[in-house]
Amino acid sequence: MSTSSQFTLLRNANVFAPAALGLKNILICGKKILYIGEDLPQLSDCLTVQEIDLTGKAVLPGFIDAHTHITGGGGEAGFATRVPPVPLSHFTSAGVTSVVGLLGTDDVTRNTQSVVAQVYALREEGLSAWCYTGGYHLPPTTLTGSVKSDIVFIEPVIAVGELAISDHRSSQPTFDELIKVAAECHVARLMTGKAGVLHLHLGDGERGLSLVRRALQETEIPARTFNPTHVNRRRALFEEACELTQKGCWIDITAFETGPDGYEPDEAILHFLEQGFPTDKLTISSDGGGCLPCFNQQGELTKMDFATSKAMTAIFFQLLQQGQSIDKILPFFSQNVANLLQLPNKGQLTVNGDADLIVLNTKQDDIDHVMALGRWHKFNGEQIKKGTFEV
Template sequence: MSSADSAPLILLKNAELFAPDAQGKCQVLIGAGRVLEIREQGAESPRGIAVEIIDLHGRRVVPGFIDGHVHVTGGGGEGGFATRIPPLPLHRYTHNGVTSVVGLLGTDDCARTVRELVATVLGLREQGLGAWAWCGGYHLPPATLSGDVRSDIAFIDPILGVGELAISDHRSSQPTLDELLRVASEAHVGGLMSGKAGIVHLHLGDGVRGLDLVRRALAQSELPARVFNPTHVNRRRALFAESIELARHGCHVDITAFPVDEGEDAWSAADALQGYLESGAPAERVSVSSDAGGCLPCFDAQGRMSHMDIGSPGALLATIRELLARGLPLQQILPAFTRNVAELLRLPRKGVLAAGADADLLVLDEQSRICDVMLGGRWQVREGQAVARGPLDASPPSFDPGNGNN
C-alpha cells in the first residue's frame, strides 16, 4: 500500500473552484492521490472515516499547470560546452505551480541523449511529478532510444511524440517536405498503436519561411492537422498571425512565455494569448509553455550566440497574473495552461479538477500568488512554506509565493 493510499482523506472546504471552468464555492474531497468528489458547499463531512478538513476561506483552487516544453535535462550549449545548462530540481517546478511536464532535447541532441532524457523523466515521476517526454530533438534523423520514432512512441511509456524538431531556423537540419512528412507519419502511427498523442512538436525559429512547411504538409498529405504542434509561435508577429490561421485549420499552437523587450518584433506570452483569444480562433487549440531550463539565446549576423537567458517555470504564473491584472477572467485564461494541454497530450486525468482526476492543484491567494501546491494528493507547499523536498535536497528550499519566478 502506497503512502497516498494509507493517508486520511482531505476535504477542502470554502474553495472557489476553477476546474478550469468556474464552479463557484465547492468542497473538494481528495484521497489516494485522486479527486474523489466535487461537493456542494453545504454538504456534510464524511462520517466514520478519517478526514483532514482544511478551510480555504474562499481562496481559488485551480488545476496544476502542465508545461509541455521543458528541458528537464538542461538546455543550452550553443555558445560552447561551458554554456550547457544543468537540470532544474523538482521544487523549481512545483513551487511555481507546474505539476506535469513534457521533457525534450533541443539544439544539443548529440551530447544529450534520449536515454538520459527518459531517465530524468522517470526520476521526476519517482518524486511524484507528472512527467513525459518527446523523443528526437532539433535535427534529423531524430534521436531515439529504440531506433525509430514509431517504436519509441509505441513501446516506451513516457514518450508521447517527437520534438522539438526545428524548422525555419539556422540551427535546424533544414528538413524537406518529404522528410517532415516521414517523421509526422511515424509519430501519428506510433500514437495510433499506443493510444498516445503521436504528434510532432515543432520548434519554430525566426526564419522568413515561418510555417510554410506545415501548410504544405497539410495540403499535400492525409495526416490530421492535430499531428503538427508548432511552438514559439509568438517569437515574430507575422509568425503568430500565421499560427492563428493554422489553428483555424485544426493545428494546436503553443505560445512560449519568454521575455520580450520593448520594440521587439515579438509578442509576450500575455499579449499573444490575449490576442489569440480575441481573434476568435478555437480557444481549445492554444497552450502556453515556459521553455524551462532551456537556453534563450540571441545570435549575431554570423549566427554566433551573443548572449543568453534561461527559461523559468515561473513564467507561466507570471503570464497568468499579468492577464488577470488586465481584467481577463481566470476561467478564460486557465485552459491554455491546463485542460488544453492535457487534451492535446491525451492525458485524461490531468488539467482538470473533477471526480477521478489526479489531485494536482494550486491554491491562489487574493493577489493571485500561489500559497499551496498539491501534487498527487500530497502537499508540496502549505501557506507559502515548502513541506516536501527531493532526495538530493539537504533541506526544503525557501519559497517566496510573491516571486512567481523561483
C-alpha cells in the first residue's frame, strides 16, 4: 500500500465530523480535505486517484494528544529510569495525528530546546506537533528568557506547561508567582492568537485547585488561561475541577488508572456528562512517554510505569462499549482540544481542513486505518509508516 497519492477518494464513509453526518464521500488532495458530500466528485482520468470503498465504516477526525512527553519522561528513580523519546508509530497506531509535547519533573536534563527539536523531528516524519515551554518548576525553563517571548517568537511553542501545583515534586509556587506566569500566557495569546494557556499538573495535595480559584476571584486573567490536568486522580479534585468549567476553564482527564481515591478515566467522563457540566470544556490526554510513579507518604518512589497514547484510545473504545455514541464522546478527543489550543484545522473533518482521520473497523472496537496530513500511516490494521529509527 502506497502511503501517498495525488488524490484519495473515500467512498461510503460513515462520517463523524464530530457531528454524525451519515454516509458521505470524502475527497482528499495533498494534506487537505477538498470535498465531503453525498455525490461522487467527477475527476479526470489523467489524475492519480486512490479510491477506497469503506462500506459504511466510521470515519473520525484524528485524535489530538495534548499532553505527551515526546522527549520521554521519567528520571524519578535515577538516570536509568529516563524514558527515551516516543517514536512516531506509538502515536499514529493509536489514531493520534496531532501531539503537544511538554516537560514534567525532569526539566533539568531535558529542556525546551530538546522538546522543540523533537517537535520538528515528528513534523518531518509526518505528524502535526507543537509544544509547551516550561515544566514542573519555577523559574521555568525557556529558550528566550521568558515564557511570553517563547510563545511570541518560537512558532511551535503555543503555551506553558506542565507547571506543577499541589504536588511534593513542584517548586511550591506562591499565588503571586502563579498569576505572573498566567498573565504572561494571556498576553502572549493576545499578541499571537496562539493558545496561551497555563497547563497545570495537579498532584495529590489537599490544596487542589485553591490557587486557581483564588486567581479567578482576585485577578482579571480570563478563566480559559488556566488548564488543569490529571484532575481525575482524586474524587474531591475532580469535583472541584468540574465546577471550574462553569467559570470558563477547560479541564483535562488523564487516561491512566487511578488509585482508590480517584475516578477511572471512563468513569470520570461519564460522571461529567451525568452532572450536566459544559461538554465543550472537557478533554482527555494520555501523558504518553511520561512515568506513572507511585510514592509513599515520605515521598519515596515505590513503583513506576509508563504511559502511552494507546491508553487514551482504549478509553474511547471503552466508552463505546458502554453504550456512548461516537458523536457524543468524540469531541473530548478531538474538537474540544483543537478549540482550546487554537488549532483551527484540527479536531474536525471539514472542507479545507487537514486530512487527519481515523477509520474504525466494522465492529467499532479497533482502528483499521489512520491518515495524517493526507498520508496513510496505518492501513488494514498494519502500521505501514514508522519513525526514522524504528525497526
